[in-house]
Amino acid sequence: MSVEKMTTFQLEKHVDYIKSLDKKADFDSVVMEHLRMSGAYWGLTAMDMMHSLDDMDGDEIAAWILKCQHDCGGFGGNLGHDPHILYTLNAVQILALFDKLDVADADKIANYISGLQKDDGSFAGDEWGEIDTRFTYAAVNCLSILKRMHTINVQKATDFLVRCRNFDGGFGCTPGGESHAGQIFCCVAALAIMGALHHVDKDLLGWWLCERQVKAGGLNGRPEKLPDVCYSWWVLSSLVILDRAHWINKEKLKDFILNCQDQDRGGISDAPDDAVDVFHTFFGVAGLSLLEYPGIKSIDPAYALPVHVVDRIFFRQKC
Numbered sequence: 001m002s003v004e005k006m007t008t009f010q011l012e013k014h015v016d017y018i019k020s021l022d023k024k025a026d027f028d029s030v031v032m033e034h035l036r037m038s039g040a041y042w043g044l045t046a047m048d049m050m051h052s053l054d055d056m057d058g059d060e061i062a063a064w065i066l067k068c069q070h071d072c073g074g075f076g077g078n079l080g081h082d083p084h085i086l087y088t089l090n091a092v093q094i095l096a097l098f099d100k101l102d103v104a105d106a107d108k109i110a111n112y113i114s115g116l117q118k119d120d121g122s123f124a125g126d127e128w129g130e131i132d133t134r135f136t137y138a139a140v141n142c143l144s145i146l147k148r149m150h151t152i153n154v155q156k157a158t159d160f161l162v163r164c165r166n167f168d169g170g171f172g173c174t175p176g177g178e179s180h181a182g183q184i185f186c187c188v189a190a191l192a193i194m195g196a197l198h199h200v201d202k203d204l205l206g207w208w209l210c211e212r213q214v215k216a217g218g219l220n221g222r223p224e225k226l227p228d229v230c231y232s233w234w235v236l237s238s239l240v241i242l243d244r245a246h247w248i249n250k251e252k253l254k255d256f257i258l259n260c261q262d263q264d265r266g267g268i269s270d271a272p273d274d275a276v277d278v279f280h281t282f283f284g285v286a287g288l289s290l291l292e293y294p295g296i297k298s299i300d301p302a303y304a305l306p307v308h309v310v311d312r313i314f315f316r317q318k319c
């Protein structure tokens with residue numbers, strides 16, 4: 001039994017790692033070019049959770065985001081890339097982080113998103129028509145932040161998610177799709193935002209979710225799979241929303257995430273000793289945040305934004 005080196009959260013190293021990303025022009029940057037808007041959301045939300053968002057230039061980032069917006073109202077994953085609902089959510093999330101939602105035309109964005117809703121209540125990701133519950137989550141999260149939920153058919157959106165529910169209590173990407181932790185997060189978080197969690201069997205799904213924890217303490221995405229740091233978010237945020245987070249061993253999950261840090265160069269990987277990336281760094285910090293690790297700002301399990309940002313959106317006193 002190898003004695004895992006007991007380690008603490010290397011906050012400063014992760015801050016330096018994220019700040020170093022913007023200057024790199026390596027393989028990852030090219031491969032991830034089409035989802036740079038997602039990468040910006042992951043890096044900047046992690047920075048805010050680590051009390052370091054002020055190290056970033058919000059004005060410069062907001063200007064870049066607006067350059068990614070198309071006449072239809074949707075945002076692409078980078079300059080010159082086609083609009084897609086995923087990057088439209090990420091763009092709005094980043095503007096919310098910087099308290100710059102006022103620079104966005106909420107009606108124009110809402111018009112793009114509501115135009116992607118189908119007669120059966122589902123959402124397409126873009127004009128090419130792929131249907132996935134991920135897109136329902138992106139639509140509902142984005143429109144809620146913009147206060148434009150009235151522009152879609154909430155009842156039909158809910159009905160479609162209910163049709164994606166499986167006998168194991170979980171959810172897939174479309175009706176009949178296999179339960180997967182990522183899709184479960186999207187459906188549970190979207191139902192929570194729409195005030196429709198009564199459609200979820202909390203004990204049945206809570207059981208499926210807590211069964212994702214393996215001996216080593218990490219969480220996997222489906223039975224028999226290997227643990228992966230990003231499932232610390234997909235599974236744990238779902239458990240928090242369902243009020244069943246006490247059904248897993250939080251101490252062992254915390255140690256698993258801390259063990260996936262690169263102690264020297266910063267960053268967090270999907271599993272111990274693997275290469276770090278900004279995606280797993282964000283989901284590792286977010287997982288520790290849900291575990292209430294000291295020194296990390298709390299994150300909202302449904303909006304995937306720091307709680308102080310969500311509070312500012314919904315409870316700001318209009319002067």
Ligand SMILES: CN(C(=O)[C@H](Cc1cnc[nH]1)NC(=O)OCc1ccccc1)[C@@H](Cc1ccccc1)C(=O)N[C@@H](Cc1ccc(O)cc1)C(=O)NO
Binds near residue numbers: 035134138181277
């Ligand atoms: C496209 N993608 C994935 O497929 C990752 C790959 C992976 C990472 N660790 C194990 N596999 N898988 C992933 O995100 O699965 C979670 C998930 C699947 C389906 C629905 C929702 C979440 C990752 C990027 C990535 C590629 C390759 C390696 C690391 C990260 C990705 O962009 N995931 C998206 C999934 C997503 C998309 C849209 C949403 O509304 C919500 C979630 C994301 O988290 N956006 O913020």
Ligand SMILES: [Zn+2]
Binds near residue numbers: 228229230231270280
């Ligand atoms: Zn992963």
